Amino acid sequence: MSDGQIVVSGLTKQYRNVRAVDNLSFTVEPGRVTGFLGPNGAGKTTTLRMVLNLVTPTAGNATIGGQRYGDLAEPLRHVGAVLEASSAHKGRTGANHLRVIAAAAGLPRQRVDDVLAMVGLTPAAKRKFKGYSLGMRQRLGIATAMLGDPKVLILDEPANGLDPEGIRWMRDLLKSLAAQGRTVLVSSHLLSEMQILADDLVIIAAGKLVTQGPVDQVMGSMSGAAHVRVRTPQADALTAALTAQNATVTPAEDGALLVLGVDAPAVGRAALAAGVELHELATDRPDLERVFLELTAGKAAIR
Structure with missing residues (x-):
């Protein structure tokens, strides 16, 4: 030791x-x-x-x-x-x-x-x-x-x-x-x-x-800890292309798409193959505060 x-x-x-x-x-x-x-x-x-x-x-x-x-x-x-x-x-x-x-x-x-x-x-x-x-x-x-x-x-x-x-x-x-x-x-x-x-x-x-x-x-270790954030004027076409690759696509409130199941390069390749124009493509990782709050949610101090 x-x-x-x-x-x-x-x-x-x-x-x-x-x-x-x-x-x-x-x-x-x-x-x-x-x-x-x-x-x-x-x-x-x-x-x-x-x-x-x-x-x-x-x-x-x-x-x-x-x-x-x-x-x-x-x-x-x-x-x-x-x-x-x-x-x-x-x-x-x-x-x-x-x-x-x-x-x-x-x-x-x-x-x-x-x-x-x-x-x-x-x-x-x-x-x-x-x-x-x-x-x-x-x-x-x-x-x-x-x-x-x-x-x-x-x-x-x-x-x-x-x-x-x-x-x-x-x-x-x-x-x-x-x-x-x-x-x-x-x-x-x-x-x-x-x-x-x-x-x-x-x-x-x-x-x-x-x-x-x-x-x-x-x-x-968090489920969905990292996702790809993508913005495009052709959201439906990109969603279809990514869904075909078994990715999960969720619309965000600001109009972007949040993609789980594939990384950012794979999203870029799918967009290129589908002829989809991209305005934003980034990997969005949670900060420690978000992970901490999720891990400790509902675990109140013992009294």
């Missing part, structure tokens, strides 16, 4: 009459960014807290590199985590906040300067925490998580409070960390961003696994 592999096996958490997580199992691989998605109340944060031994499971277990987080000899050197925007003493500077944590963990002082530079906070290192914006606090949280140069990074809504430039910075940073062979597990509600950022997805609802796998596989 890889040092950075996260294995969640049969995790269950029962709070009196509420089952927050229900027999949940999935694996997170090193060298990849894994998006952890689910509606509000799906059990994402509870799951992450169980992985980090902040919450005791009712059943099941979670390991990182084959060990429970609580059994790691030097956890900060193995796992960095941000479950909410960084908190610190309001009168302490960002640099001093990191120095206290580094000293307590036996980490070299140089790591403070390294991680401040990594997250772009060097110019604000001597500013007091109370003057930090939410985006700056998110960056400080990432810096704190990276102090031990860990192989595994677990983040809950890391882009919260970031402006578009900050979100792009976060994306580039997490992709670069994964490219170094680290394991990056990210929970987020920003589905459009996760479609760009993530290599793999784990989607849960009502505490249960809905699906997992590479982004393209999850996107392509």
